[in-house]
Amino acid sequence: MKYYPLTVLFGLCLLLQFSAADARGKNTIFDDSGDLADQDNPFVEGPEWKETKLKLPAYPKDGDLMEMEVDDHSDRFTYYLDEKSLTVSKEDYVVRYTMVVESSRGTRNVFYEGIRCNTEEYKTYAFGAGKGKLRARKKPEWRPVLETGRTRFRAHMMQYYFCEWKLPRQRQIIVSKIKHAAPGEFMN
Numbered sequence: 001m002k003y004y005p006l007t008v009l010f011g012l013c014l015l016l017q018f019s020a021a022d023a024r025g026k027n028t029i030f031d032d033s034g035d036l037a038d039q040d041n042p043f044v045e046g047p048e049w050k051e052t053k054l055k056l057p058a059y060p061k062d063g064d065l066m067e068m069e070v071d072d073h074s075d076r077f078t079y080y081l082d083e084k085s086l087t088v089s090k091e092d093y094v095v096r097y098t099m100v101v102e103s104s105r106g107t108r109n110v111f112y113e114g115i116r117c118n119t120e121e122y123k124t125y126a127f128g129a130g131k132g133k134l135r136a137r138k139k140p141e142w143r144p145v146l147e148t149g150r151t152r153f154r155a156h157m158m159q160y161y162f163c164e165w166k167l168p169r170q171r172q173i174i175v176s177k178i179k180h181a182a183p184g185e186f187m188n
Contacts, residue, residue, distance in 0.1 A: 049092065050092065051092050051094065052089055052091045052092045052094075054096065054114075054125065056112060056125065056126050056134050056136060057082070057084065057085035057098055057112060057134070058084070058085075059098075059110070059128070059132045059133055059134055060080075060082035060084070060085065060098045060100060060110065061082075061084075064082050064083050064084045065080035065081070065082055065083070065100055066080060066081050066082075066083050066175070066178045066179055067079070067080055068080065068081055068153075068157070068161070068178055068181070069181040070153050070156050071156050071160075075153075076103065076104045077101050077102060077103055077104075077153075078101075078102045079099065079100075079101055079102075079153055080099070080100040080101075080102065081097050081098070081099055081100075081178060082097065082098035082099075082100065083175060085097055085098035085112065086171060086174060086175065087171065088168045088169070088170060088171045088174070093116065093117070093118065093167070093168055094114040094115065094116055094168075095114065095115045095117070095162045095163075095168045095174070096112070096113065096114045096115075096125075097112070097113060097114075097115075098110065098111070098112045098113075098134075099111055099112075099113060101153075108128070109127070109128065110127065110128030110134070111124050111126065111127040111128065112124070112125045112126040112127070112134055113125060113154075115145070115154065115157065115158055115162055115163075116142065117158060117162060117163035117164075117166050117167055117168045118166045118167065119142070120144060120145045120158065120166075121142040121143060121144055121145060122142070122143060122145050122154050123140045123141065123142045123143070124137060124140055125137060125140050145158055160177065160181075161174050161177050161178055162174055
């Protein structure tokens with residue numbers, strides 16, 4: 001009788017272990033051995049993180065834009081993500097995308113960015129320079145994603161679309177979440 005709670009605890013530990021092993025088989029963030037890649041494992045000091053080289057995507061076309069539901073109902077902007085530019089890098093785990101932010105008057109801001117889920121940072125690589133072109137920034141830097149202010153939409157994108165447990169979701173899952181978000185789903 002005295003050892004019964006220990007048996008239950010041991011059984012729960014085994015169940016959690018099997019659940020974690022099953023999850024590893026379904027996530028591309030894990031390496032071929034089934035273990036977390038060193039840079040994502042907090043218990044292993046892996047090689048220094050390096051960002052992959054990138055090439056700017058084509059300027060977004062209206063037909064490729066997916067409207068994104070955002071959790072701020074007082075916001076007067078409409079947010080679109082260019083489906084063709086969306087990538088999730090298997091080398092540096094950065095989610096990259098072209099975003100179009102449109103005001104209620106129809107004015108648009110276009111920029112190409114990346115988000116790191118594990119550090120909760122973003123970087124703006126380029127912006128719309130008019131005439132259907134993206135212009136690269138000279139010295140883009142990683143900045144923290146804030147939950148307040150006029151850039152809070154990035155925190156929403158990370159939380160609801162791009163990231164899960166500080167790991168990037170697969171591209172197909174991100175696209176599906178954006179396309180199938182119910183109107184008002186994120187507004188509290």
